[in-house]
Amino acid sequence: MFTPKRILFEKNAIDYSIGKHIYEYFSGNRNIEIINLSGNRIMDNIPGNTAAQTYKEGKSTLVVGIKKGLKFQSCKPSAHYQLPLLSGCIGLCQYCYLNTNLGDRPYMRVNVNIDDIFGQVDKYIKERLPAVTIFEGSATSDPVPVEPYSNHLKYSVEYFSNTANGRFRFVTKFTDIDTLLNIDHKNHTEIRFTLNTDKVINDFEKRTPSLKKRIEASIKLIQSGYPTGFLIAPVFIYDNWKEDYHNLLLMLEEKLPDKISHPISFEIISHRYTGRAKGIINEIFPDNSLPMNDEERLFKYGQFGYGKFVYPKNILAEISSFFQKELAEIFKNRNIDIKYII
Ligand code: SF4
Numbered sequence: 001m002f003t004p005k006r007i008l009f010e011k012n013a014i015d016y017s018i019g020k021h022i023y024e025y026f027s028g029n030r031n032i033e034i035i036n037l038s039g040n041r042i043m044d045n046i047p048g049n050t051a052a053q054t055y056k057e058g059k060s061t062l063v064v065g066i067k068k069g070l071k072f073q074s075c076k077p078s079a080h081y082q083l084p085l086l087s088g089c090i091g092l093c094q095y096c097y098l099n100t101n102l103g104d105r106p107y108m109r110v111n112v113n114i115d116d117i118f119g120q121v122d123k124y125i126k127e128r129l130p131a132v133t134i135f136e137g138s139a140t141s142d143p144v145p146v147e148p149y150s151n152h153l154k155y156s157v158e159y160f161s162n163t164a165n166g167r168f169r170f171v172t173k174f175t176d177i178d179t180l181l182n183i184d185h186k187n188h189t190e191i192r193f194t195l196n197t198d199k200v201i202n203d204f205e206k207r208t209p210s211l212k213k214r215i216e217a218s219i220k221l222i223q224s225g226y227p228t229g230f231l232i233a234p235v236f237i238y239d240n241w242k243e244d245y246h247n248l249l250l251m252l253e254e255k256l257p258d259k260i261s262h263p264i265s266f267e268i269i270s271h272r273y274t275g276r277a278k279g280i281i282n283e284i285f286p287d288n289s290l291p292m293n294d295e296e297r298l299f300k301y302g303q304f305g306y307g308k309f310v311y312p313k314n315i316l317a318e319i320s321s322f323f324q325k326e327l328a329e330i331f332k333n334r335n336i337d338i339k340y341i342i
Helices: 018-028 053-057 114-128 144-150 154-159 198-204 211-223 241-255 276-286 313-330
Strands: 006-009 031-034 061-065 108-111 133-136 164-172 189-194 228-235 264-270 299-300 309-310 335-341
Touching: 018 061, 018 144, 031 335, 108 144, 114 133, 114 154, 114 276, 144 154, 144 276, 144 313, 154 164, 154 198, 189 211, 211 228, 211 241, 228 313, 241 313, 264 276, 264 313
Parallel strands: 006 031, 006 061, 061 108, 133 164, 164 189, 189 228, 228 264, 264 335
Antiparallel strands: 299 309
């Protein structure tokens, strides 16, 4: 669970039940600075003289706010809309896409006006009837570390369980999922976990749970009957990568329960970066050791119009055949669905 160093309450946020609950939850803790904002100058209240310092302090800050505009961003190709309940993440993954998207807002933000947000969800679902509309809960955040006191995910799972045409999905590396157990989710929520080898977690994913802990949390959700999947991402090539990813898959298979209600999905994504991301990463993690030597990569234009540095074709082919073979062999007695290996 995320215990922030400071909490900034936007004006009137405390008047909402979630805002009040968060205030009461933390107000007795003398180690946490509570700041009531009169305006919207959030970054002025986060200390730091350099980009790296402000980023680090921002990652220890919780903002409790009110979502103003209620137009949701689209979320292709995995969902129809982003669900804007939260933004930011407490993790310090050096390669994180949020560094580029939310670099100037590194704090964790919880929006408290969930009735407004779900009123908008309802409108979007009605607009697309009779089709099903999917909402992504982690497009700009990892929502799990604040779940014990925000309860946003619990609320969302319950909300979507009561809609015939709305579906919810999110992905996480974190393990604070106990609020989601024992809910009659009606299979309307899909939860995916991002896994990686211990070496990648130790080198590049600071302040995130270990592989073992992520798998344990995923098993609890599988046992609660949720449609569940695994992203193995980003896949890095290093000495012994095959052995490490093999052991990861083996560990997962061994921990899976015998009876699983849904096929287990897999998405495998090799490491890639944009030129812009590389610049930002080097600024906020000056000591990072991410493999980002452009000469060792292939520059490729993606579907969103900007280029990325991906592994060269022969390595991508090796990653693909390795995971195809390993998944087929290790999970041969399991019902799995390999979505893609890229
Ligand atoms: Fe980014 Fe995910 Fe790591 Fe959070 S856990 S820092 S969202 S990659």
